[in-house]
Every structure is written in structure tokens, then in C-alpha cells.
Amino acid sequence: MTLPRPHRIDLTIAVVGLAGGLVLWWFGLHTQLDRPFTQRWATLVPLVVMAGxxxxxxxxxxxxxxxxxxxxxADQFTYGSLVTVLMFTDVVYAAVVYGAPAHARRVPYTTGLVTVGVTIGFLVWWQNAYALLVGVLTGMISFLPAITGAVVRNxxxxAGAARLRAEQTALLAEMDRVQAVAAERxxxxxxxHDVVANHLSAIAIHSTAGLSLDEPATTRRALTVIRENSVAGLAEMRRLIGLLRDSGGEPEPGAVPSLDALDPLLARARTNGSAGGLEFVLEDTRPPGGSLPAPVELxxxxxxxxxxxxAxxxxxxxxxxxRVGRSGGALTVAVDSPYGRRPGPGAPGTGSGLVGMRERTExxxxEFRAAASGAVWQVRAVLPADERAGDA
Structure with a gap:
């Protein structure tokens, strides 16, 4: 098994500690006297091992x-070195800070028990106050570094947990921002599509009709429809631009279309659809005086x-x-149009209009449904008409 390479800072600490211990050893500065191993070189063995x-x-x-x-x-059986003791305190500290969580939790308890055990043992043996001093020294070189390491690790x-929460909060905020941008887009x-594409479609149909028929009256009628749709489309574009500008918050009340404007809408449809042989009929069975949330009306x-x-x-x-009707807490919108081949010019479709209607409803x-039933193309939308629908 290949051992991991020591950290550069740890190597520096080891080299500095070993050099300091050698200096003290050279000048004969020891921590103890009258020990079993009286050879001076014996002090270097624990010093070198502790440096490692x-x-x-x-x-x-x-x-x-x-x-x-x-x-x-082992250092206690030699003349001893102060550097060996200091390096041991750092090793205890590092074991708590860098060790595995379970091991790091055990070290303070173990060193605390060792401190108490050494103090009691020497009290029983010597039966004087010097045993308390030994206990204090034992706690200073073992228990105190372990407690310090535990505080630093905690x-x-x-800090790591707070940083992770901050990163997660920033990620969630970015996701909310992206979703808000996507929803706004x-x-x-x-x-x-609903405002501009419809007018442009009418313009395309009537311009095609005007170009294909060499009749002054038909051409004039087509140009009239084109102009009306151009003016209406320009007005709608200006309204949308006004809504997109920062006007201090809410749009003006008159800027949002409502169901009260269905008659002008059908009148414009009659003008646009006259070339295709279409008639338009409105059946509004809503009870008078009923109000609807603005998002539902729109x-x-x-x-x-x-x-x-x-159509x-x-x-x-x-x-x-x-047909527009209201029953209980639901507003029903139904549009039936003839389904089949049509004469004269038409306009290509992309299907985005159906997608937009379904999205608005959902x-x-x-609930929304659009499908052919025999010779009739049916569009059905059921919208919640209570006040809570405005908060959806």
C-alpha cells in the first residue's frame, strides 16, 4: 500500500521541530534528571519519532x-526534550482536526480520562500536592490540545455547512430566476402571437385576395381590411411595449382586454372573414353584473x-x-367553426396558437380541448371563475 505524501506544511513543522530539538540537545537543555536511560543519545529517539x-x-x-x-x-524514561512534548501537543490537536469524525470525537474523552487517571494514580502513589501538578501537566499536553482541536473542527x-447552505440558496435563487424568465418569455x-399574428394573418389573406383578383372594388375592400388590421396591430404593439416598460408597477386598467370587447372582436372577424364566406355569431349567456378576475377575462x-x-x-x-357562459364557479368558452376545405386564399399555421390557448387555460x-367533430372544429375551455383564479 502506498502511503500518502506528507503535506508541505507538516514537513516544515517536522523539520523545524527536529532542528529545535537538536539545538536543545546539543546545549544539554533537558526537562528531567535521574531517568533510567542516562545516555544522552536516548533523548534523540523520541524526538526523531515525534518529528516523523x-x-x-x-x-x-x-x-x-x-x-x-x-x-x-518513552521520552519520560530519558532526560526528555521540551520540543518532543510540544510536538506531541500538536499531534493531538491535528488528530482531532484532521482525523475521521468518529476518531476525532473519541480523542477528547480519551485524553480527559487519561488526565484524570494519571492524577488519581500519582495521588495514591505519592500522596502529596506534586501529583496534582503532574495531572495538570498531563492535561496541558493531551486534554487541552484535544479540546482546542474539537472547537476548531466544530x-x-x-462554516462549511453555512457555505453549503449559501450555495444551495444561490442555486435555488438562480433556478427561480431562470424559471421566472422562461415563464415571462x-x-x-x-x-x-395572439395580438400580432392574428392581424398579420388577416393582412396576408386579404393581400393575397387583392393580388389574385383584378377587380377594383375587391382590391379596395381588401386594402381597407389590410389598413384596419395594420392600425389595430400597431395599437396592440404599442400597448405591449407600454406594458414591458417600467411604469412603476402595474399596467393601466384599460390596457387589459376583457369579455366586454367581444362585440368589436367579432365585428373585426366578420370583416376579415368575409372573403372566405364566414358568418360570426355571439351567444353570451353570462348573468349581468357578474365580475371575473382579470387573468380569467384576459x-x-x-x-x-x-x-x-x-377560423x-x-x-x-x-x-x-x-358561446360564453358562466355556471357556478366556472366560465365556459366554446367556439364552433366549419371544418373542411375552404376556397380562396388561406394562411399557414404553426400550431402555436393551440399551444398558447392550452397554456393559458392550464x-x-x-380544462381545454380542441378537436374536430364531424364537419365542425370545436374549441372548449373551462376556466375557474372564482377570485382564487386570479392568484394562479
Whole structure:
């Protein structure tokens, strides 16, 4: 098994400690007298071993503590070196800071028990106050570094947890921002499609009719429709631009279309669909005086608007029926248009209008369906009409 390379700082600590111990040893500065091993070189053995433990204090803290404990005990049988003791305190500290969590939790308890055991043992043996001094010294070189390491480790873990929470909060905020931007872009796309594309479709149909028929009256009528749709489209674009600008918060009350404007909407559809042989009928069975949340009214208006635009572009000659009714807590919008081949010019479709109608309905928690039933293309939308729908 390949041992990990010692950290550069740990190697520096080991080299400096070993050099300091050699200086003290050279000048004969020891911590103890009258020990079993009276040879001066014996003091160097625990010193060298402890320096090696310092080199491994970060990469192998548990092994360094075990070997260092043996070295510090062996140092007590020699003349002793102050540097060996100091390096041992650092090894104990590093074992708590860099060791595995379970091992780091055990070291303070173990050193505390050792301190208490040494104090009691020497009290029983010597029966004088000097035993208390030995206990204090034992606590200073073992228990105190372990407690210090535990405090430092707890602070580091708390800082790491706070940093992780901050990163997660920033990530969630970024996700919310991206979702908000995507939702706003989808809303703008629906508005632009419902407002601008419908007018442009009418312009395309009538300009094609004006170019294909060499009749002054037909051409003049087509140009009139083109101008009306151009002016209306320009007005709608200006309204949207006004909503996008920062005007201090809310848009003006008159800026949002409502179901009260269905008659002008059908009148414009009659003008646009006259070339295709279409008639438009409105059946509004809502009870008088009832109010609807603004988002519900806007969604219902846009669904009718898009359905009429689709009828102008794709419906066969016949009658287009628009029915709006309210029953209980639901607003029902139904548009039936003739389904089949149509004569004269048409306009290509992309299907984004159906997607927009479905999105509007689902955002309010309603139900939407659009499909052919025999010779009739049916659009059905059921929207919640209570006040809570405005918060959806």
C-alpha cells in the first residue's frame, strides 16, 4: 500500500521541530534528571519519532497519534526534550482536526480520562500536592490540545455547512430566476402571437385576395381590411411595449382586454372573414353584473380571439358560433367553426396558437380541448371563475 505524501506544511513543522530539538540537545537543555536511560543519545529517539509523527499529522492523524503517544511515554524514561512534548501537543490537536469524525470525537474523552487517571494514580502513589501538578501537566499536553482541536473542527464544520447552505440558496435563487424568465418569455410569446399574428394573418389573406383578383372594388375592400388590421396591430404593439416598460408597477386598467370587447372582436372577424364566406355569431349567456378576475377575462378573451383568427385562416364557408357562459364557479368558452376545405386564399399555421390557448387555460387550473367533430372544429375551455383564479 502506498502511503500518502506528507503535506508541505507538516514537513516544515517536522523539520523545524527536529532542528529545535537538536539545538536543545546539543546545549544539554533537558526537562528531567535521574531517568533510567542516562545516555544522552536516548533523548534523540523520541524526538526523531515525534518529528516523523508531525510529518504525518494531516495525512495519517490516527497513526501519528498512536506512535506519538508511545514516543512521549518513552521520552519520560530519558532526560526528555521540551520540543518532543510540544510536538506531541500538536499531534493531538491535528488528530482531532484532521482525523475521521468518529476518531476525532473519541480523542477528547480519551485524553480527559487519561488526565484524570494519571492524577488519581500519582495521588495514591505519592500522596502529596506534586501529583496534582503532574495531572495538570498531563492535561496541558493531551486534554487541552484535544479540546482546542474539537472547537476548531466544530467551527470549520459549521462554516462549511453555512457555505453549503449559501450555495444551495444561490442555486435555488438562480433556478427561480431562470424559471421566472422562461415563464415571462412564454407569456410574452403568447401575447405577441395572439395580438400580432392574428392581424398579420388577416393582412396576408386579404393581400393575397387583392393580388389574385383584378377587380377594383375587391382590391379596395381588401386594402381597407389590410389598413384596419395594420392600425389595430400597431395599437396592440404599442400597448405591449407600454406594458414591458417600467411604469412603476402595474399596467393601466384599460390596457387589459376583457369579455366586454367581444362585440368589436367579432365585428373585426366578420370583416376579415368575409372573403372566405364566414358568418360570426355571439351567444353570451353570462348573468349581468357578474365580475371575473382579470387573468380569467384576459385568458377567455385571448382564447376567443385566437379561435376566430384560426377560423378566418382555416375554416370552410359557414357560420362560426362563439358561446360564453358562466355556471357556478366556472366560465365556459366554446367556439364552433366549419371544418373542411375552404376556397380562396388561406394562411399557414404553426400550431402555436393551440399551444398558447392550452397554456393559458392550464395556468389558471382549467380544462381545454380542441378537436374536430364531424364537419365542425370545436374549441372548449373551462376556466375557474372564482377570485382564487386570479392568484394562479
Amino acid at each position: 509523527c508531525e510529518a504525518a499529522r494531516r495525512t495519517a492523524p490516527r497513526t501519528a497519534l498512536s506512535v506519538g503517544t508511545v514516543a512521549i511515554v 467551527h470549520r464544520e459549521a 412564454a407569456r410574452m410569446a403568447r401575447e405577441l 385568458a377567455a378573451y385571448r382564447i376567443v380571439q385566437e379561435s376566430l383568427a384560426n 378566418v385562416k382555416h375554416a370552410a364557408p359557414g357560420t362560426v358560433r362563439v 395556468l389558471l387550473g382549467g
